[in-house]
Structure formats: structure tokens, C-alpha cells
Amino acid sequence: MDFGDDVMDGGSDAQRRKKRYHRHTPRQIQQLEAMFKECPHPDENQRMQLSRELGLEPRQIKFWFQNRRTQMKAQHERQDNCFLRAENDKIRCENIAMQEALRNVICPTCGGPPVADDHFDEQKLRMENARLKEELDRVSSLTSKYLGRPITQLPSAQALSMSSLDLSVGGLGGPSLDLDLLSGGSSGYPPFHLLPMAVSEMERPMMAEMATRAMDELIRMAQAGEHLWVKTGGREVLNVDTYDSIFAKPDGSFRGPDVHVEGSRETGLVFMSAIGLVDMFMDSSKWTELFPAIVSKARTVDVLVNGMGGRSESLLLMYEELHVMSPVVPTREFCFLRYCRQIEHGLWAIADISVDQQQRDARFGAPPSRSCRLPSGCLIADMADGSSKVTWVEHMEIEDRVPIHLLYRDLVLSGAAFGAHRWLAALQRACERCACLATAGIMPHRDIAAAGVTPEGKRSMMKLSQRMVNSFCASLSASQLHRWTTLSGPNDVGVRVMVHRSTDPGQPSGVVLSAATSIWLPVPCDRAFAFVRDEHTRSQWDVLSHGNPVQEVSRIPNGSHPGNCISLLRGLNASQNSMLILQESCTDASGSLVVYAPIDIPAANVVMSGEDPSAIPLLPSGFSILPDGRPGASSSRAGQAPSAGSLVTVAFQILVSSLPSAKLNAESVATVNSLISTTVEQIKAALNCASH
Incomplete structure (x- = not known):
């Protein structure tokens, strides 16, 4: 059953083979489902009443209930099959355990292990091991001649952690590190078999009903007063007890002791029309481009309903990863429904709600996560000046499966992340940037540094810089596919490294080494941002500039x-006359970025x-x-303003080799380790916080 019915036309055989497909709205689905729960077999009078209320033909109502009963039967059979499959897996595991126990049984005659049938395979392994050792000695000898010194003089034994980076050919004294073990491939998305599956016909009515409930709850939460939202430090935070008393969970589930709630609301003006925002929110690629510092990956898994113009009444199944741009903070992964509705002229609502992925997680051997996104989203209202008033509601339940780093x-x-x-x-900030890009060739620049740049050149530079920022943000993800290896470093975080083969057209082709560390500085964010973005102070922290000053050639405000x-x-x-540095700096109330790349x-x-x-x-x-x-109560003395600190992540990417193999x-690892450590030390010294 889909969001509609197949209606047979009368006439010839060819006409009867043609079908008209009517797609129901989520509201119609919700009322039909409610009626189905009460009466799976409605009589003719009940069908007529439903057709009048929903604006559907009685024949469509009849076909809908027939299809729904068929699917209910199929769902029960599927549940039985899942149960039998689980029992089968359980028996298979017991069988494997029994076979393992038989292998380890003790001989009752001599008290030793039984004679294995594969002792010849063990002999083959010993011979292969001896051959590999001879090959290792030969490669080590050749490498020593090439380097002009013994391999044991390589600085890897002290710089690398044995527990996390034992990846060289013959241990840490070897000449190279195994690329495949140090990191995953270059693909930014998980393998297809780990992504959520498309929605089956049987699941669509349930998901439509779930999205409709989420939309209703979102609207109520966005318009609720002080009884639901508490002012804390100038922010609106959800009153969890009040929420639990107002919104009862449909499945009656309870919140575990290791699950904490994050709920917040914020309202502000955005320099973009409501239609423009809706179009970007309903496109997973544009969604990622809008929030590169928050959304590391996003993908549309399935389009359940394609509404009017792809907007009102559209329903999507999406997958996304959220990150904090630090190698020490794990990403949050959600599979959720996104439902768009035009409430009235000039007023839109977009609601998100997580779908249950426990069956998918159990299928691939992972313990089911109880983290989910509860009804969240935003209300978008058009304003007279072309901007929009956005009320954003974010509501999650997060299971503390991995300890959060102390930093x-x-x-x-606190829920601020x-x-x-x-x-x-x-x-x-993103909409301001889009407005600057749209008016790059229309509005005259008062910035003297950009006076010599043509309008086309400004747009081209802004597009290139946007790609640079998106690439930088994605490189700092700490997802399961981006596994960082810890080296020794300037603090308890250490320097984290990761390597991948770059094949993207927007990056140099070859082996790329990424390295990053996160530090705490006892200075406000705006001071740290001003220091690292200013070209006049760049020589104080940029190790590669060797203390030489830099000059700004061109500047484009965004x-x-x-x-x-x-x-x-x-x-x-003189040595840098052939190279320039493209840099973009951006800041807002939530954080700042300074990204640069040689060009x-x-x-x-x-x-x-x-x-x-x-x-x-x-x-x-x-x-x-x-x-x-x-x-805020962390001030050192009474009467003083609270001390503000900042979390700074320093990240470098280096092309190790242009050969992908x-x-x-x-x-190279030791060099980048030293590069980041020196950069951190120089930043602390310049900001007078070297002791921290």
C-alpha cells in the first residue's frame, strides 16, 4: 500500500491495463488509519461518510481498506519470519560455540590437545612466515641504502603510539605505515549496506502517521509559552517534566537512566525568503552546504511524497551525521523523516522525527542505539522586507554510549553543541553569505582591497572559497569512517592523524595526511578568532611562513x-613569490572558522x-x-566578570605523495606532529597563555 490507490478504468483491455494512481496526503492517511484501527471492515455507509470527509471516491476507500488488510496480514507474516530468523541465528551461534568447544577439548589419554586435522596448514603458515621475514630483511636493507642510514634511526618509535599505530611493515621500526589500516577509503559516505534502506510499501502508512504527529507537536512546541520553555543564560531550554506531562509517547516507552535530553528553542530573522529556505532544507546537498560546521554528511534515502512543487506535503526519509569539528567528539547519526507543510500563506513548517533503526542496527551486529531526534524543526514566516522569521526547535534524546572528552x-x-x-x-551566517554571492556583481564594493576584482571574479572566488570551507569541515569529522589515530602531542588530547587516498577533482590526487588537535585557551572566542585571521599576526603562529610577514592582496566581504x-x-x-594563500574567515554567535589553502x-x-x-x-x-x-560561575574572584574560554581545533592537511598507491x-607523520605541536605552542605564547 502506498499513499494512494490504483483505480481501474472501464473500457477495452488496453484501457483496463492502464491505471490512474491517486496519491493521498498524510492527513488523509492519518484519518484512514484511525478508522482502520476501529473498524478494519467498514460497511457501505461508513465508506460513504469517509469519502465525504476526505474528498475521495467510495471505491477508493474500499480499495484502500482492502490493501490495508492485505498488508496487515503480510506484516504479521513478516514478524513471524523475523522471529524464526532470529531463532535460526541463535541456533547457528550455539552450533559455532559447540564446534569451538570441541576444538579445545582435552585428550583423556594423554591430557593434551587433540590432534588437529589442519596441522599441515600450520606448517604452510610457518613456511609463509619465514618467507615474509626474508622479504622484510631484503626490503629493510634496500631502504637503508636509499636513506643512507639504518631504518632504526627513524623517529617513529618515540613519536607514535604502539597501542594505536602499530602499522609499519615490521613493527614501528619499519619504513612505512599501512595506508589501509590507518584510515578508511576516500568515500565520504558509509557503505551502502550500512545506510538506511528505502521505505517499503508496508511502512509508508506508519511513517506518514508518524510525520503528521511530529508536525502537530512541533507547531505546538514552537508556539508554546513559558510553561514549556525556561530562560537559562539568555537561551530558551525545554522543561522536560512539563514536556513529559503534555506530550505522551505513543508507544509508552520510558527514558533510560543513561539517556539525557537536549531541548532548545531560538527565534531570529534570516536574510532569505521562506520559499528559498524551504527549497534548501528539502535538498540534502544544499542542507549540507548550509551547515558545513554542523552537518558533516546528509543524504536523501527515499522520497515518500513529492508534494506540490517539491514543497508542501512533501515527505522525505533522510540520513545525516552531525559533528562538532573536532577529532575527539564522536558524530551523531540520525535516520529521520522530514515533512514540509504550508500552514497558511507565507507561513511554512518543516518537522523532523527519527525513525526506528533498531532492526537495521541489529542486522549488522551493532547494539541498537537509543539516541533519537524527537519532533524538531522550524517555523518559517515571510516578512515584508523579503527576509524570514525563523523559530527553530531542537529536541533530542542522546544515549551516553561513549564518554565525552573532558574538553x-x-x-x-549543556546542549549548546x-x-x-x-x-x-x-x-x-550562511544566508548572509548567499546574499553577498547573489549581489557580488550588482552592489558596488566599498572595500578598497576588492576594487580591482571583477564581479565575475568575486563570484568565482566566493564559490572556490565555499568549496574550500566545506572540504575543511568534512575533513574534521569523527565518524566511524574517519578513524583518527592518536600520537603524542602538546596536551592530553594529543595529535590525531588520518590518511586517505584523494581522488576528488577538487583536491590534489594522491595520499593526503590529515592531522588535528584540540586545545582549550583561557581567552574569549572573538580574541582567538581575531588573532588567527589577522594577516599582521600570522607570522607569530604560521610555522611555514618562517617568521616572514604576509600581505593581503584582495579581500571580499561576505x-x-x-x-x-x-x-x-x-x-x-622571495621563496613564496609563486604561491598565494586563499583564506576565508567567518564568525557568528555560535563559533568561528578560519580556513586557508595555498593556491x-x-x-x-x-x-x-x-x-x-x-x-x-x-x-x-x-x-x-x-x-x-x-x-558562568567560573570567575576567579567575586565581583569579576565570568572567565570565558574557547575550544580551538588546529588542523593541517598535507599531500604526502601524488601517487595513490x-x-x-x-x-611524514613525525613532521606533521611537530608542525601542529609547534603551532599550538606559538599560539599560546602569543596570547600569553603558555602555562595552560
Whole structure:
């Protein structure tokens, strides 16, 4: 059963083979489901009454109930099959355990292990092991001649952690690290068999009803008063007890002791029309581009209902990963329904609700997660000046399966890391940037540094810089596919490294080494942001500049804040005359980014002339700056203002080799470890917080 019925036309055989497909709305589905629960076999009078209420033909009502009864029967059979399959798996596991026990049985005659049937295979393994040792000695000898010194002098034994990076050919003293063991592939998405499956015909009515309930709850929460929302530190936080008393869960489930609730609401103006926002929210690619610092990946799994113009009454099944742009904070993965509805002229609502993925998780051997997104989303109202008033509601239940690193514990547990305030601030900044891109060739620039750039060149540079920022944000994800390896470092976090084979057209082709660390600085976020983005202070932390100053060649504003801009920087020493630095800095109330990448002068000329920048390879590095989230009562003395700190993630990406089949040399890992450690030390020294 879908969101409609197949209606047979009378006439010839050819006409009877043609079908008219009527797609019901989620509201119609909800009322039909409610009637089905009360009476699965309605009589003719009940069908006539339903047809009048829903605006459907009685024959459509009759076919709907017939299909629903058939699917209910199929659902029961499917449940029985799942039960039998589980029992079969249980018996198979017991069989494997019994076979293992038989292998370990003790001989009653001699008290030793029984004679194995595969002792010849063991002999083969010993011979293969001896052959590999001879090959290792030969490769080590050749490598020593090439390097001009014994391999044991490589600095990997002290720099690498034995527990997490024992990846060289012959242990840590070997010449190279195994690329496949250190990291996953270059694909940004999980393997297809781990992604949520498309919605079956039997699940569609249930999901339509779930989305309709979520929409109703979202609207009530967005319009609720102080009884549901409590002001805390200038933010609106959900009163969980009041929520539990108002909104009862349909399945009657309870909240476990290791599950905490994050609920928040924020309202603000956004410089984009409501229709423009709806179109971007209903497109998973544009959704990721809007929030690169929050959404590391997003994908539309299935389109359940394609509403009018892809907007009102549209219902999608989506998958996304949320991150905090630090290698020490695990991502949050959700599979959820996104339902869009136009409430009235100029007023839209978009509701999200997690779907139950426990069966999928159990299928692939993972313990089911109880983390979910409860009815969340936003109300979007058109304003007279072309902007929109957005009321954002974020509501999650998070299971504490992995301990949160001490640095980010306050930020995450307070709900600020994924709260409505951060979402709305990021949306306002992204829409400001979109407005600047749209008016790049219309509005005259008052910025002197951008006076020599053509309108086409401005748009081309903004597109290239946006791709650079998106690539940088995605590289800092701490998902299951982005597994970081810990080295020794300047703090308890250490330097985390990851390597992958780059085949994307927007990046240099070859083996790319990513390295990052996160630190706490006892300075406000705006001070840390101003220090790392200013070209006049760059020489104080940029190790690769060797203390030489840099000069700003061009600057393009992309927001109302003076720190929101795109710059082209040039080193003033002779060895850097052929290279420029493309840098974008952006900040809002929730955090800041400073991202940069080297770009040669010919490529910069291509961008400045307005040509398509998609083929220009960039390998970005940079900084992510977030508030530490610590309580305001942390001032050192009574009467003083609370001390504000910032969480800074420093990240570098280095092209190790242009050959995709190349191995990662341990010297490259030691070099990037030293590079990040020195950068952190110089930043702390320049900000007078070296002791922290």
C-alpha cells in the first residue's frame, strides 16, 4: 500500500491495463488509519461518510481498506519470519560455540590437545612466515641504502603510539605505515549496506502517521509559552517534566537512566525568503552546504511524497551525521523523516522525527542505539522586507554510549553543541553569505582591497572559497569512517592523524595526511578568532611562513561582521613569490572558522577572471573556534566578570605523495606532529597563555 490507490478504468483491455494512481496526503492517511484501527471492515455507509470527509471516491476507500488488510496480514507474516530468523541465528551461534568447544577439548589419554586435522596448514603458515621475514630483511636493507642510514634511526618509535599505530611493515621500526589500516577509503559516505534502506510499501502508512504527529507537536512546541520553555543564560531550554506531562509517547516507552535530553528553542530573522529556505532544507546537498560546521554528511534515502512543487506535503526519509569539528567528539547519526507543510500563506513548517533503526542496527551486529531526534524543526514566516522569521526547535534524546572528552563535556552536555541557538546562528551566517554571492556583481564594493576584482571574479572566488570551507569541515569529522589515530602531542588530547587516498577533482590526487588537535585557551572566542585571521599576526603562529610577514592582496566581504571575508594573502619573502594563500574567515554567535589553502598564481588568475574554479585543487587547513560551554560561575574572584574560554581545533592537511598507491612514510607523520605541536605552542605564547 502506498499513499494512494490504483483505480481501474472501464473500457477495452488496453484501457483496463492502464491505471490512474491517486496519491493521498498524510492527513488523509492519518484519518484512514484511525478508522482502520476501529473498524478494519467498514460497511457501505461508513465508506460513504469517509469519502465525504476526505474528498475521495467510495471505491477508493474500499480499495484502500482492502490493501490495508492485505498488508496487515503480510506484516504479521513478516514478524513471524523475523522471529524464526532470529531463532535460526541463535541456533547457528550455539552450533559455532559447540564446534569451538570441541576444538579445545582435552585428550583423556594423554591430557593434551587433540590432534588437529589442519596441522599441515600450520606448517604452510610457518613456511609463509619465514618467507615474509626474508622479504622484510631484503626490503629493510634496500631502504637503508636509499636513506643512507639504518631504518632504526627513524623517529617513529618515540613519536607514535604502539597501542594505536602499530602499522609499519615490521613493527614501528619499519619504513612505512599501512595506508589501509590507518584510515578508511576516500568515500565520504558509509557503505551502502550500512545506510538506511528505502521505505517499503508496508511502512509508508506508519511513517506518514508518524510525520503528521511530529508536525502537530512541533507547531505546538514552537508556539508554546513559558510553561514549556525556561530562560537559562539568555537561551530558551525545554522543561522536560512539563514536556513529559503534555506530550505522551505513543508507544509508552520510558527514558533510560543513561539517556539525557537536549531541548532548545531560538527565534531570529534570516536574510532569505521562506520559499528559498524551504527549497534548501528539502535538498540534502544544499542542507549540507548550509551547515558545513554542523552537518558533516546528509543524504536523501527515499522520497515518500513529492508534494506540490517539491514543497508542501512533501515527505522525505533522510540520513545525516552531525559533528562538532573536532577529532575527539564522536558524530551523531540520525535516520529521520522530514515533512514540509504550508500552514497558511507565507507561513511554512518543516518537522523532523527519527525513525526506528533498531532492526537495521541489529542486522549488522551493532547494539541498537537509543539516541533519537524527537519532533524538531522550524517555523518559517515571510516578512515584508523579503527576509524570514525563523523559530527553530531542537529536541533530542542522546544515549551516553561513549564518554565525552573532558574538553568538550560542558559544551556537549549543556546542549549548546547541537542546540537551536547554534543552528540558527549558522543559518543566519550562511544566508548572509548567499546574499553577498547573489549581489557580488550588482552592489558596488566599498572595500578598497576588492576594487580591482571583477564581479565575475568575486563570484568565482566566493564559490572556490565555499568549496574550500566545506572540504575543511568534512575533513574534521569523527565518524566511524574517519578513524583518527592518536600520537603524542602538546596536551592530553594529543595529535590525531588520518590518511586517505584523494581522488576528488577538487583536491590534489594522491595520499593526503590529515592531522588535528584540540586545545582549550583561557581567552574569549572573538580574541582567538581575531588573532588567527589577522594577516599582521600570522607570522607569530604560521610555522611555514618562517617568521616572514604576509600581505593581503584582495579581500571580499561576505557578511555584515568585518571578520566575515575572503582574502588572498601573499608572502613577502622571495621563496613564496609563486604561491598565494586563499583564506576565508567567518564568525557568528555560535563559533568561528578560519580556513586557508595555498593556491598558485596561475590558478588565482583563473579565479579572478571569473572562470569556473571547480577544477582548481585545494587542500585546506585551518582553525575551528567554539565557546567552551563552561558555566558562568567560573570567575576567579567575586565581583569579576565570568572567565570565558574557547575550544580551538588546529588542523593541517598535507599531500604526502601524488601517487595513490604510495605508502605513508613515518617521517611524514613525525613532521606533521611537530608542525601542529609547534603551532599550538606559538599560539599560546602569543596570547600569553603558555602555562595552560
